[in-house]
Amino acid sequence: MKKLIIENSGEVNHEEGLSIFDIISDKDKQTAKKAILAEIELKDGSKKLVDLTFKVNDDLKMKLLFPEDAESLDTLNHSTSHIMAAAIKKIYPEAKFAIGPSIKDGFYYDFELDKVISPENLKPIEDEMKKIISSNYSFIRKEITKNEAKKIFKDNPYKLELIDGINDEYVSIYETGDFIDLCSGPHIISTSKVGAFKLLSVAGAYWRGNENNKMLIRIYGTAFFNKEDLKNYLERIERAKLSDHRKIGKDLELYSFHDEAPGFPFWHPKGMIIRNIIIDYWRKIHQENGYQEIQTPVILSNQLWHTSGHWDHYKENMYFVKIDGNDYAIKPMNCPGAILVYKSKQHSYREFPIRYAELGLVHRHEKSGVLHGLFRVRNFTQDDAHIFALDEQLTAEITSIINMIGKMYSIFGFKDYHVELSTRPADRIGSDEMWDMAEQKLEEAIKENNLVYKINPGDGAFYGPKIDFHIKDSLERTWQCATIQLDFAMPEKFDITYMGEDNLKHRPVMLHRVILGSVERFIGILIENYSGNLPLWIAPVQIAILPISDKYQQYSDNVFKKLKEEGYRVEIDNRVESLNKKIRQAELSKIPLMVIIGEKEQESGTITIRKKAGGDIKNIEIKEFINILRENIENKKTYFE
RNA sequence: GCUGGUGUAGCUCAAUAGGUAGAGCAGCUGACUUGUAAUCAGCAGGUUGGGGGUUCAAGUCCUCUCGCCAGCUCCA
Incomplete structure (x- = not known):
């Protein structure tokens, strides 16, 4: 009998040669079902992530990882890239696969294929992937010699090159259904762990990141343990696009x-x-x-750029002009x-x-x-x-x-x-x-x-x-x-x-x-x-004055002049439009402060402040408003207080 | 530069299977004088990025080219 010490959950005695999954399963089926990976402690004290199918032949200390652990999501994405490759192989048997890692928020796989792959080709690949996922295939790890591996991948120059680069007599391969890939792992135990995924885009990518090499086809995707997480991710990306400086700048x-x-x-x-x-x-x-x-x-003479070394090392990035027959560079x-x-x-x-x-x-x-x-x-x-x-x-x-x-x-x-x-x-x-x-x-x-x-x-x-x-x-x-x-x-x-x-x-x-x-x-x-909501001290327009009707125009103009004299960047919206409309437009222009002026303000000689970030300051004296402005700007405050 | 996508009015988007461009917002004019995110009506606005081609007919198809978007390479 050997001993398996599971971090935070005690010890189990078990026979030699059983997988981690089997051992845990014997003890607690629910936990085994939920687990994704194991992090085992090697003899030298270092840690290593392994599949749940890892066979335990010795006493071993380890920790189980679950969906909420970051490594689990990485692995899920990596495994999904294999599933995608398997699907691509079904549809395009001639595809030659290169590398398919997980990346932040997703995964990709690079492959060579003598066809154009465009976004509309992603749907059939996704459909094929869904079939594979619901087939509940296991990820089966095998360790084989390099020579055996070379035989398996004899038609794939990329895998052969990768095998040659491995400093070990043995390499590992993973089988998922009838798809075999060279891979060090680890992987999820079965394709059914993929709760939700989406293929996002297709792009070109040079083999080994070198522009002198062949350009391969790269498909990006993302995978999650459940649909909710995928939905949240896609919404987050959509929201982030609203902060795009190209859109906001325009x-x-x-x-x-x-x-x-x-x-x-x-x-x-x-x-x-x-x-x-x-x-x-x-x-x-x-x-x-x-x-x-x-x-x-x-503009400076070419001679100078020869001296500096730019001519020899930076010429491709430079613009040149001729002046009176002599050569100059910008x-x-x-x-x-x-x-x-x-x-x-x-x-x-x-x-x-x-x-x-x-x-x-x-x-x-x-x-x-x-x-x-x-x-x-x-x-x-x-x-x-x-x-x-x-x-x-x-x-x-x-x-x-x-x-x-x-x-x-x-x-x-x-x-x-x-x-x-x-x-x-x-x-x-x-x-x-x-x-x-x-x-x-x-x-x-x-x-x-x-x-x-x-x-x-x-x-x-x-x-x-x-x-x-x-x-x-x-x-x-x-x-x-x-x-x-x-x-x-x-x-x-x-x-x-x-x-x-x-x-x-x-x-x-x-x-x-x-x-x-x-x-x-x-x-x-x-x-x-800042999604365009710049702090008051940087905002190109700091204050929008919004008179409720032109009955208050004169009073509003006085407020405008006063603020202008104090050096603030202020605009006044004198159009005969509804207050709602003026507020909406000031909001869309991301102006940090609005000054609203109507009957109440005029009568009491005050103003009302509407903050873009939310909240009103009702009926304050201009003097006091200026004090607050000064305080915020001098201290370069990020948020208006 | 490379791979893929894309390009219709200032902006956001329409236009069946090729039949000769349409809407909202913005703009202009007029009415409305408005209390916390779009008042109403009218007017005007486009040789569909550019060149070439196929066709009786091209925004729609082909081709070249330019810009833009995602990614690769490169980089502040």
Whole structure:
């Protein structure tokens, strides 16, 4: 007899070779029915997820996982991807399957097929999947040798390549009905565990994520243990779409895009108000932190871009122009300009660190398929800075930047962002020693500041590694905003120096950094995070004055003038329309505050405030209202109080 | 750039099986003077993204092209 210790539910003695499911079933049928997976403890103390069909041959400690555990939903999605593959195989026997993992909120499977798959082909696949699910097939795991596996998958180049990549003599396969897949698992015990699923979209995806490889067909789907969860998920996605900055930007007249300039945003008056508020605050915080603002040209000679390395490593993304027969480029980055400013005079170690800030308008030729509202455009303003420093000043400088990022993000209401350390890319300048040093320095700074981070290998800039800060949009896609880049290479390329204490020339180190990232992307993500309901201090229109009829026009005009004089962004709706209509339109325009003026207000010399977020303040004095406004705006409050 | 989808008035959407474009909102005009999310009536608005083709006839079919959307690659 062997002993199975189940976390939180005691011990069971059992015969050797029984599956976890059988053992639990003997003890408690209900629990066995509900369980999805088991997390077993290996001899070395580490944990591993296994199927419920896992055979127990020894004493074992484990924990059962149920539908409410996150790992269970992952597994369900992964298993559903197998079910989808099985269905596709039924309809298109010639399909060759590549990989089919679970992802956040769903799963996909990539496969090669010499046919066009469009959304209308999804329905038949779903129908076939339903048949498989109701057939209640078991997921049967088998461990076989690589050679055996190669025989099974002899017609599938993708699986063969995967098998070759496995560092083990044995591989595992799973059988579901007559469908066999190479897979490490784990899986649900039977197809009937899939309570609800939906195929969502079809797209192309390169094999192994490499654009030089063949493009496969990818079908995305999502699965849940019950129908209610699927319904909630689909509703959540629909709701998130209402926060789309592309829609809100158009509705609120913030900016527009036109066929005449794809990827180049047009800023409208109300959008400019948001931009300028952000920039005003940005200037203030940079002055406080010892930055000096500069501005460098948009067009610079090709010669410069040869020197900087952009010609060799960034040309594909650049635009070029000819002036008087000479070749120039439109800047894709601000660094070379800042370096020319630095080089315009001699520098002493006593000046360091020198912090040049620049709101630099850059142009990049982004591939047409990647353009995405304000998140991905072809011209944008980086809130850039280039810091020239001594080696020993780097850690303090990086820490100071990290603090500025934290402060600005919290002021703008971003709490949920994550950090990545992007290391050396294949296409780069500078020696390996430089990269070792730079990467190490950044990692030290991250650790010193106790940031939680992950490594993003190969994603650094061509001149140096970087710490990236990512923020989520309404659909929880993440976008890189802030970045801190450490650069030993450019100072060398441009041969920049300073005079040291020893009266000798030395080479400074350079930090490139942005906080907002680009003003455009930042505004896009700001809008999505607030669903367009911007805090009072940022809202392009702060107050809408709504006279109930034109009998109160004069009094309303006085209130309007008063607020305007105080510097508030206020509009008055003088149309002869119902109050209901005026309120509705102010609501749709996402104006945070409405001032309602009728007979009562006029008589008592007061106003009534209707907050967009809900709730009224009845009959208050204008003076008092202004005090409240001032209080909210000066403190940059997220919600009006 | 690649894969798939899509493109009708400022916005949201109609238009049977190809028969030559229709509505609501917004706009303009007029009436209504209104107390917490759309008052009523009238008017005006489109060579159906653009080019080419098939056809007696194209918003509808074919083709090229551009934009947009989802995803892949790439990125602030």
